[in-house]
Amino acid sequence: MKTNAAPYVSTTNACKLCKPLGACLAFRGIEGAVPYLHGSQGCATYMRRYIISHFREPMDIASSSLGEKHAVYGGGPNLKLGIRNVMTKYRAGLIGIATTCLTETIGDDVPGIVAEFKREFSDLLNQHGDPEIVTVATPSYSGSHMEGFHAAVKASVKQLAQAGPKHQGVGLFPGFVSPADIRYLKEVLDDFGISATILPDISLTLDGPALDEYEKVPRGGTPVEEIKSLGGAKAAIEFGRTLSKNVTAGGLLEEEYDVPLHSLGTPIGLRESDCFFSVLEEISGRAIPERHALERGRLIDSFVDGHKYVAGKRAVVYGEADLVVGLTSFLAEIGIKPVLCATGSRTGRFEQSIHAVLDEFDIELPVIRDGMDFYEIAEEAEELHPDLLVGNSKGYHLARRWNVPLIRVGFPIHDRFGGHRTLHVGYRGAQSIFDSVVNALIERKQEQSPVGYTYI
Ligand code: SF4
Numbered sequence: 001m002k003t004n005a006a007p008y009v010s011t012t013n014a015c016k017l018c019k020p021l022g023a024c025l026a027f028r029g030i031e032g033a034v035p036y037l038h039g040s041q042g043c044a045t046y047m048r049r050y051i052i053s054h055f056r057e058p059m060d061i062a063s064s065s066l067g068e069k070h071a072v073y074g075g076g077p078n079l080k081l082g083i084r085n086v087m088t089k090y091r092a093g094l095i096g097i098a099t100t101c102l103t104e105t106i107g108d109d110v111p112g113i114v115a116e117f118k119r120e121f122s123d124l125l126n127q128h129g130d131p132e133i134v135t136v137a138t139p140s141y142s143g144s145h146m147e148g149f150h151a152a153v154k155a156s157v158k159q160l161a162q163a164g165p166k167h168q169g170v171g172l173f174p175g176f177v178s179p180a181d182i183r184y185l186k187e188v189l190d191d192f193g194i195s196a197t198i199l200p201d202i203s204l205t206l207d208g209p210a211l212d213e214y215e216k217v218p219r220g221g222t223p224v225e226e227i228k229s230l231g232g233a234k235a236a237i238e239f240g241r242t243l244s245k246n247v248t249a250g251g252l253l254e255e256e257y258d259v260p261l262h263s264l265g266t267p268i269g270l271r272e273s274d275c276f277f278s279v280l281e282e283i284s285g286r287a288i289p290e291r292h293a294l295e296r297g298r299l300i301d302s303f304v305d306g307h308k309y310v311a312g313k314r315a316v317v318y319g320e321a322d323l324v325v326g327l328t329s330f331l332a333e334i335g336i337k338p339v340l341c342a343t344g345s346r347t348g349r350f351e352q353s354i355h356a357v358l359d360e361f362d363i364e365l366p367v368i369r370d371g372m373d374f375y376e377i378a379e380e381a382e383e384l385h386p387d388l389l390v391g392n393s394k395g396y397h398l399a400r401r402w403n404v405p406l407i408r409v410g411f412p413i414h415d416r417f418g419g420h421r422t423l424h425v426g427y428r429g430a431q432s433i434f435d436s437v438v439n440a441l442i443e444r445k446q447e448q449s450p451v452g453y454t455y456i
Pocket of ligand 1: 018019039042043101140
């Protein structure tokens, strides 16, 4: 039989993770929240394993534990039972329910089941302090972990924020950055005197101190009351050039509550950080605080000092779309040629975002690909002869095959220690990544030299 359908090509070692995993990460950044997967136990186990190996923190994800019969009869009863268990065992302040491929395919109406639950168990809800319940649809066949992450942030704002009195607070939606990034952003906002609600805030919930006793729900995270008051915020800032406003929390606040939105690229490198700092100057009415001006100055000085090691080198960059856009911008400004920019997501705005950050450089445009897996990245990159790779641990086997350094950034970092403490954003983050890049290239030069160098 003849068919016009394109031949099926399997994904080989995907350059993305599953959609509800991103939602669980976002929910983990809300105070008192327990992420909950409406699906089978296996999905929750896979996600926990991934998240724990990067963050090296406990990560509880509750699950409806659906089996075969629920695929036929529906998962409603298990969802209700699961919510009750989470309420009684965790005393959660918020339960963030994300669907999986299974429950989306069988068509469970999760908001409807939750509404039924609230009617049926109103006594129990009162007894346990009435936790907020946020639901988000995250079928993995319709997107990557990043779409799930942004969907969960937007759902939290949509279902919690209220119209209220205007206040001087600012909402910051940083996207999926590291706990170290969030700590740095807090410091910067403090220095500008800006009172900000950062959503999500994983700085403590996924990078907490050692404790004598295990906390079922880790401390930290964005307070629910602050999310509720975002409707009255003075402004919102959102990172992510590939995001369109109709999928983001910032876009929703602007549309529903008239909160002015500043959409920026993730501030990686000098120029994208400059944009962020100038927005902070505008919002606060203050000039950049001296210590950040000094960090900027030292960064430029190091670019000058290190230029001879990096100029003309060729890089393959891969990972989450907005991280890749930011890294591409950074690499171009330090004189490295990005030759392949790849992501596993399909945002529809990846290519134009890469073009936008390379606009002012007189360089050959890189190959730009979305929806990629690592097999395709290898195929594309084979002829491009990269000098280094920049991305997460999943590119390790390619770096090894080509005998080039891998600069580990983003998520997941399974094969090094402290990946979640990597600082990517701001002048300080650019400094840290720049030093890593320069030193990796120097190290490779030493390794490949027949005489070695002790002084370069
Ligand atoms: S891709 Fe679908 S089936 Fe696989 S872990 Fe994610 S939600 Fe579960």
